[in-house]
Amino acid sequence: MMYSEKVMEHFKNPRNVGELEDASGVGQVGNAKCGDIMKMFLKIEDGIIEDVKFQTFGCGSAIASSSIATELIKGKTVDEAMSLTNRAVVEALDGLPPVKVHCSVLAEQAIKAALLDYSKKSGIKIEGLDDFDFEEDDHHGELENY
Amino acid sequence: MRKYIYMDNAATTKVRKEVLDEMLPYFSDNYGNPSSIYELGSTSRVAVEKAREQVAKVLNAEKNEIFFTAGGSESDNWAIKGVALRNKEKGNHIITSKIEHHAVLHTCQYLEKHGFEVTYLDVDEYGLIDLEELKAAITDNTILITIMYANNEIGTIQPIEEIGKIAKENNIIFHTDAVQAIGSIKIDVKAMNIDLLSLSAHKIYGPKGVGALYIKKGLRLDNLIEGGAQERNRRAGTENVQGIVGLGKAIELAYENLDEKNEKIIYLRDRLMNKIEENLDYIRLNGHRTKRLPGNVNYSFEFIEGESILLSLDMEGIAASSGSACTSGSLDPSHVLLAIGLPHGIAHGSLRLSLGIYNTEEEVDYVVGKLVEIVDRLRNMSPLFNERKTGVK
Numbered sequence: 001m002m003y004s005e006k007v008m009e010h011f012k013n014p015r016n017v018g019e020l021e022d023a024s025g026v027g028q029v030g031n032a033k034c035g036d037i038m039k040m041f042l043k044i045e046d047g048i049i050e051d052v053k054f055q056t057f058g059c060g061s062a063i064a065s066s067s068i069a070t071e072l073i074k075g076k077t078v079d080e081a082m083s084l085t086n087r088a089v090v091e092a093l094d095g096l097p098p099v100k101v102h103c104s105v106l107a108e109q110a111i112k113a114a115l116l117d118y119s120k121k122s123g124i125k126i127e128g129l130d131d132f133d134f135e136e137d138d139h140h141g142e143l144e145n146y
Numbered sequence: 147m148r149k150y151i152y153m154d155n156a157a158t159t160k161v162r163k164e165v166l167d168e169m170l171p172y173f174s175d176n177y178g179n180p181s182s183i184y185e186l187g188s189t190s191r192v193a194v195e196k197a198r199e200q201v202a203k204v205l206n207a208e209k210n211e212i213f214f215t216a217g218g219s220e221s222d223n224w225a226i227k228g229v230a231l232r233n234k235e236k237g238n239h240i241i242t243s244k245i246e247h248h249a250v251l252h253t254c255q256y257l258e259k260h261g262f263e264v265t266y267l268d269v270d271e272y273g274l275i276d277l278e279e280l281k282a283a284i285t286d287n288t289i290l291i292t293i294m295y296a297n298n299e300i301g302t303i304q305p306i307e308e309i310g311k312i313a314k315e316n317n318i319i320f321h322t323d324a325v326q327a328i329g330s331i332k333i334d335v336k337a338m339n340i341d342l343l344s345l346s347a348h349k350i351y352g353p354k355g356v357g358a359l360y361i362k363k364g365l366r367l368d369n370l371i372e373g374g375a376q377e378r379n380r381r382a383g384t385e386n387v388q389g390i391v392g393l394g395k396a397i398e399l400a401y402e403n404l405d406e407k408n409e410k411i412i413y414l415r416d417r418l419m420n421k422i423e424e425n426l427d428y429i430r431l432n433g434h435r436t437k438r439l440p441g442n443v444n445y446s447f448e449f450i451e452g453e454s455i456l457l458s459l460d461m462e463g464i465a466a467s468s469g470s471a472c473t474s475g476s477l478d479p480s481h482v483l484l485a486i487g488l489p490h491g492i493a494h495g496s497l498r499l500s501l502g503i504y505n506t507e508e509e510v511d512y513v514v515g516k517l518v519e520i521v522d523r524l525r526n527m528s529p530l531f532n533e534r535k536t537g538v539k
């Protein structure tokens with residue numbers, strides 16, 4: 001098996017799957033063309049991530065990366081969530097094969113995208129988001145042609 | 147033992163008991179080199195020649211038109227490079243298709259780097275080449291047409307007889323990669339005007355690492371493997387005697403009761419396809435509905451990705467494969483799925499289940515049950531499916 005037990009465990013039993021009706025911020029990154037899309041829903045109260053849910057289209061490591069990322073930020077402060085790196089995701093999963101490391105990058109970006117959305121909606125400025133560059137989400141046109 | 151269901155017979159197959167039994171003596175007791183003059187050598191030589199006859203028979207070829215190789219990839223390389231190099235004074239143009247196996251495609255790309263020109267024919271949404279396009283692609287410089295008999299991913303069977311006719315009318319050499327067709331389709335190299343044909347043992351319940359190239363009598367092509375005088379000076383290297391014996395037996399068995407066997411596999415395939423189509427929405431059959439290998443089933447499941455389907459199936463003890471990029475380590479999904487016009491997003495969600503002689507009806511039903519659960523579970527996790535459900539764009 002190319003994946004660690006931890007990856008397989010999160011793939012089998014992903015944590016925090018779903019959506020939040022009353023999300024404070026929603027972020028989506030990736031595209032269907034590359035085979036991965038991650039969508040993060042955050043519920044933030046008093047600077048704390050009270051709840052988080054995700055939806056992912058992608059391979060096993062994409063699903064495991066999103067799952068563990070939600071665990072890593074749940075109950076944490078916005079600043080702590082901001083500082084979550086893809087390396088931390090990889091480490092928490094006991095490693096990813098080199099070709100799958102981009103899945104952990106997507107997980108980091110999905111959280112930042114959701115935080116950006118929260119920041120815009122709430123007017124609360126978050127340090128470090130201004131120069132953030134997201135992967136384009138261009139899957140819609142493509143699915144239309146199908 | 148845990149239940150294990152193997153539905154990846156297009157990737158490889160297990161060696162049949164009868165085949166293994168034939169092979170075993172040639173690992174130990176009959177270990178002679180076929181080139182040696184003493185008795186032990188001649189025992190091996192006789193075994194190799196028997197296998198040559200077994201292969202020739204099913205193709206309606208002559209015994210001395212069969213050359214043993216180390217598998218389908220070598221046969222493809224030899225046929226294409228051998229013809230190209232031998233005929234480079236005559237012309238430098240090769241015609242193939244976009245959906246060939248990499249053993250053909252990468253060989254053609256290699257030749258392009260060395261001054262050859264290659265036309266890669268498009269295929270339609272079912273994976274069929276267009277014969278008029280083939281005719282139009284032929285030039286005075288065309289020295290070789292190489293089109294696979296049946297595709298390994300989507301199972302589409304090409305009009306080989308018609309292609310053979312076109313090649314013959316234009317005096318062009320015709321090679322076909324029949325690695326997937328062998329053992330499922332009756333092939334007559336004479337009637338079909340096939341000049342070169344690649345086959346491999348491990349797809350037909352024979353051993354891995356052995357195959358053959360049929361070379362029509364009188365056809366000259368350069369050698370790929372230089373060295374000793376084996377295979378009548380055309381393919382050097384001490385013969386893989388036990389492998390060759392296995393290939394011979396496997397191909398003979400494959401064509402025993404072929405119709406009966408195909409009938410059973412087609413029944414299972416159609417049952418699998420019908421059940422998948424009854425139980426799941428947003429799916430697309432890849433390949434042609436009737437011009438299709440008996441054991442091939444290939445669907446795209448919208449909104450989800452192939453590797454996560456495979457992992458989930460594996461957790462249930464089911465072996466299958468996918469054309470998703472994530473299973474190949476590359477960034478793009480399978481070239482075959484893109485060539486039949488699937489958008490990337492849909493191509494990523496493909497699943498191939500390939501049936502063989504050991505699969506049963508119970509297995510088919512079990513797999514469908516699990517597959518439906520898995521697809522539902524992954525779709526519920528997918529943002530694309532949830533957008534589609536709620537109409538949110």
Ligand SMILES: Cc1ncc(COP(=O)(O)O)c(C=O)c1O
Pocket residue numbers: 156157216217218219220222247249294296297298323325326346347348355356357
């Ligand atoms: C169509 C086709 N051609 C060639 C090959 C390569 O054959 P082998 O694995 O014997 O080298 C395969 C098998 O993977 C195949 O399916």
